[in-house]
Amino acid sequence: MKGEPSINTNNFTAVQLMELDACVRCGECVNWCPTYDAANKDPGLAPRDKILRWKKFMDKSYGLRARLFGPKAIPEEEIEQFKDDVYGCTTCAMCATVCEVGINTVELWESMRANLVKRGNGPFGKQSMFVKLIGEYMNPYMADNKDRLNWITEDIKIADKAEILYFGGCTAELREAKLALATARVLNKLGIEFTMLGEDECCCCSALVRTGQYEIEDIARKAARSNVDGIVAKGAKTVVYACAGCFRASLVDWPRLLGEELPFKVVHITEFLEGLIKEGKIEWEKPFDNLTVTYHDPCHLGRHVGVFQPPRSVLNSIPGLNLKEMDRIKENQRCCGAGGGVKAGIPDLALKVAETRVQDALAKNPDILSSACPFCRRNLSDGRDSLGADELVVEDVIVLTAEALGIDLED
Numbered sequence: 336m337k338g339e340p341s342i343n344t345n346n347f348t349a350v351q352l353m354e355l356d357a358c359v360r361c362g363e364c365v366n367w368c369p370t371y372d373a374a375n376k377d378p379g380l381a382p383r384d385k386i387l388r389w390k391k392f393m394d395k396s397y398g399l400r401a402r403l404f405g406p407k408a409i410p411e412e413e414i415e416q417f418k419d420d421v422y423g424c425t426t427c428a429m430c431a432t433v434c435e436v437g438i439n440t441v442e443l444w445e446s447m448r449a450n451l452v453k454r455g456n457g458p459f460g461k462q463s464m465f466v467k468l469i470g471e472y473m474n475p476y477m478a479d480n481k482d483r484l485n486w487i488t489e490d491i492k493i494a495d496k497a498e499i500l501y502f503g504g505c506t507a508e509l510r511e512a513k514l515a516l517a518t519a520r521v522l523n524k525l526g527i528e529f530t531m532l533g534e535d536e537c538c539c540c541s542a543l544v545r546t547g548q549y550e551i552e553d554i555a556r557k558a559a560r561s562n563v564d565g566i567v568a569k570g571a572k573t574v575v576y577a578c579a580g581c582f583r584a585s586l587v588d589w590p591r592l593l594g595e596e597l598p599f600k601v602v603h604i605t606e607f608l609e610g611l612i613k614e615g616k617i618e619w620e621k622p623f624d625n626l627t628v629t630y631h632d633p634c635h636l637g638r639h640v641g642v643f644q645p646p647r648s649v650l651n652s653i654p655g656l657n658l659k660e661m662d663r664i665k666e667n668q669r670c671c672g673a674g675g676g677v678k679a680g681i682p683d684l685a686l687k688v689a690e691t692r693v694q695d696a697l698a699k700n701p702d703i704l705s706s707a708c709p710f711c712r713r714n715l716s717d718g719r720d721s722l723g724a725d726e727l728v729v730e731d732v733i734v735l736t737a738e739a740l741g742i743d744l745e746d
């Protein structure tokens with residue numbers, strides 16, 4: 336009797352199975368992969384080789400020979416090694432951007448991860464805690480969800496219901512509170528009435544989707560449902576995000592998880608501010624003292640959903656800030672190293688990629704390295720610290736915006 340294939344096709348679409356065959360082995364993706372580079376060109380991390388290895392797994396399980404004589408067993412250690420390698424990826428989408436034949440590699444990595452999670456191999460290391468933590472605490476930081484509100488000072492006005500809702504996100508509210516504070520105070524200062532989900536806000540579940548754990552215990556779908564219903568109950572028509580990961584998850588992952596369109600518009604805070612700048616509704620009160628700033632595109636805001644110009648428009652409009660671009664920007668930007676569960680699962684690799692990105696910035700000798708994502712800011716700050724580049728300020732665009740509006744973030 337023929338045995339069961341070692342690897343099955345769970346979580347792959349028909350298009351993705353064809354994409355495995357479409358790779359022409361040109362190696363362009365390998366030239367640009369930041370984790371392959373940071374891991375001393377470890378061949379296991381090369382995107383092309385992951386596609387070819389998985390295709391080999393599929394051939395052994397379903398190819399012509401398998402159909403005639405039964406599937407050929409794949410040694411467990413080979414599958415385990417593949418699992419380690421496919422998680423050494425920040426899902427930065429650089430390989431997808433340069434792929435000669437247009438393979439959506441990021442979604443392939445995510446499908447491979449989900450397949451391996453179901454098989455009992457994935458995820459990697461501490462990433463397995465995400466399901467339990469988000470299921471139990473509604474955030475991945477094991478914080479009492481009421482602590483989300485700790486950054487809110489008495490002066491901040493948050494309406495009970497409003498047409499605009501600020502979705503704070505776990506990392507900003509629980510780890511990068513200055514960013515949440517800056518966002519709320521900027522909205523207040525500009526006279527924008529907004530509401531928040533507060534302690535009812537649940538993790539956006541980006542970490543679960545990126546690490547292939549989106550089906551486990553249905554946590555990701557339940558979280559998306561709870562957030563969407565909560566946002567609707569608050570009367571919001573537009574949801575504003577200052578976190579690139581939450582923004583991408585809401586725009587792309589929530590509709591997929593729920594199988595429905597979102598009943599509200601989602602925008603990144605820099606898009607929102609760019610609109611106000613164009614309408615002449617922002618008056619800068621406190622110009623910077625002729626400082627040079629460079630901007631790092633978060634993968635989840637840039638390559639994943641195409642928001643490149645709005646953060647630059649905001650920085651360009653702030654008086655006294657001179658934007659000097661790094662060599663690799665926009666579609667070609669180099670990842671900060673934190674995404675795809677790498678910061679939690681393989682922190683050494685995350686740090687090495689961050690160091691390289693900080694070096695990209697240092698080559699332009701700026702005063703400030705800015706970004707538009709709390710996760711990027713954290714990892715770039717770690718990279719700056721490990722390089723000992725103490726003179727470089729790493730700060731979010733919204734914090735720079737707050738400062739130029741004359742908002743004090745220290746009290």
Ligand code: SF4
Nearest residue numbers: 368424425427428430
């Ligand atoms: S998504 Fe980024 S890190 Fe992952 S394989 Fe592609 S280029 Fe490398």
Ligand code: SF4
Nearest residue numbers: 358359361362364434
């Ligand atoms: S760029 Fe695309 S076609 Fe070329 S090796 Fe990479 S995945 Fe294959």
